[in-house]
Amino acid sequence: MPEKTDRVQDQLVAFLPNLRRFAIALCRSRDIADDLVQRACERALANEQRFEQGTRFDAWMFKILRNLWIDDIRRRKVAGPQDDVDERHDIAGISGEREMEARLALNSVAQAIGELAGDQRDVLLLVCVEELSYKEAAEVLAVPIGTVMSRLARARKNLAEATGISMAPTRSAVTKGASK
Amino acid sequence: MTEETFSDEILMRFADGELDPETVARIEQAMEIDDGLVTRVAMFIETRAQAQAALKPLLDEPVPENLVAAVEQMIEARPAGEKAASVLRFSGGRIAAPPSRSHWRLPIAASLAAAVVGALTGYWAAGTNERRQGGLWVAGVIRPALAQALETVESGKEIRLAGISDRFRAIATFRNNSQDLCREFEVDSQDRSTVVSVACRSGDEWRVSFAVVAPGDAGGYAPASSTEALDAYLSAIEAGAPMSAEEEVQALTEVRQKDRK
Numbered sequence: 001m002p003e004k005t006d007r008v009q010d011q012l013v014a015f016l017p018n019l020r021r022f023a024i025a026l027c028r029s030r031d032i033a034d035d036l037v038q039r040a041c042e043r044a045l046a047n048e049q050r051f052e053q054g055t056r057f058d059a060w061m062f063k064i065l066r067n068l069w070i071d072d073i074r075r076r077k078v079a080g081p082q083d084d085v086d087e088r089h090d091i092a093g094i095s096g097e098r099e100m101e102a103r104l105a106l107n108s109v110a111q112a113i114g115e116l117a118g119d120q121r122d123v124l125l126l127v128c129v130e131e132l133s134y135k136e137a138a139e140v141l142a143v144p145i146g147t148v149m150s151r152l153a154r155a156r157k158n159l160a161e162a163t164g165i166s167m168a169p170t171r172s173a174v175t176k177g178a179s180k
Numbered sequence: 181m182t183e184e185t186f187s188d189e190i191l192m193r194f195a196d197g198e199l200d201p202e203t204v205a206r207i208e209q210a211m212e213i214d215d216g217l218v219t220r221v222a223m224f225i226e227t228r229a230q231a232q233a234a235l236k237p238l239l240d241e242p243v244p245e246n247l248v249a250a251v252e253q254m255i256e257a258r259p260a261g262e263k264a265a266s267v268l269r270f271s272g273g274r275i276a277a278p279p280s281r282s283h284w285r286l287p288i289a290a291s292l293a294a295a296v297v298g299a300l301t302g303y304w305a306a307g308t309n310e311r312r313q314g315g316l317w318v319a320g321v322i323r324p325a326l327a328q329a330l331e332t333v334e335s336g337k338e339i340r341l342a343g344i345s346d347r348f349r350a351i352a353t354f355r356n357n358s359q360d361l362c363r364e365f366e367v368d369s370q371d372r373s374t375v376v377s378v379a380c381r382s383g384d385e386w387r388v389s390f391a392v393v394a395p396g397d398a399g400g401y402a403p404a405s406s407t408e409a410l411d412a413y414l415s416a417i418e419a420g421a422p423m424s425a426e427e428e429v430q431a432l433t434e435v436r437q438k439d440r441k
Binding site: 070109113 | 188189192196198223224226227228230231232233234238240241243244247248250251252254255258335336351408411414415416418419420421422
């Protein structure tokens, strides 16, 4: 038995719980999440050669899964409201995002995270929950690092408000060159 | 004494350990005399801890057996299978063929291959006799009605193509690995089939680089098997993340401006 390798296929199964958690937090439905996870794994295996050794496997997988999810959302947005037939149409068991109630019913913080704007939620999940660096999160989300920081700060203030963490009054960015 | 003011982002970076040592030292110093600062930093530390704790149970949840089995099966099936036959690549050649180890289950690959053949005969044959449902593109080059739609319709919107009754839906805009602007879109033709397609800018024209025909009765909606082929294709060209609405508007405006020159 060779020791632990960097091959995608060797890491995939062990990583499933994390990937699934990320997916559930994104789409708020276990069924849809499982489908997403499976497709993300398929895509990862098919593109194994694109995984850069020495980079974070989890970040790579999150990026694949999130891109699939974005594509699904757009597809549904487009196909959704055209006519009645499309209303009822359901691709691979996926129905419109808005119809997916937060079926997680976990705890109030999870609930509050689910209610964040998507942009804010994604960056919060990647940095605070999955412990990616700002730079890694920027790479996953394909946005500048400054955007990661501003979204993340907003996400946390909103989360703090929603869950009642006490907050001092906000101060705007006066430190020179500090904000972006 | 002048009190230095720190922005929320700086304090967040402090809490997350993403700050240079000098600024860290300055904040630490300031925190000794400023309780408000301590509270603000605490907020960032607490929200991180809270978010982690809140989603921890999901990590402990057992992964459904069928999901694990499906992934294991994919891994086992790896060395077998040759050739991603179902992904159609038009001319252009700039897209390097990826090592073709298909992970697709055979039936899907077969049905897609059939669908692609349909795309070729349906659309290319129509080139000799344009109008009607065909004639949108010939040998990968796009006709004006479609080109215009590609340059004007925002992702998420649908229009009827000028002169033909086909419905055009823009799905997403992104860049490929050569940084060419690409659009993913779907066209419903009169025979109720839906073509799932990707076109990229090549010089000053749009070229179709991917197309697959989804079977007819999908109600104007490509079924999952065709999107699987699309997914594989998008990975192959290293498609960037879909652009935001603003980025898209800007990119399309640039294209239109170039056209006018």
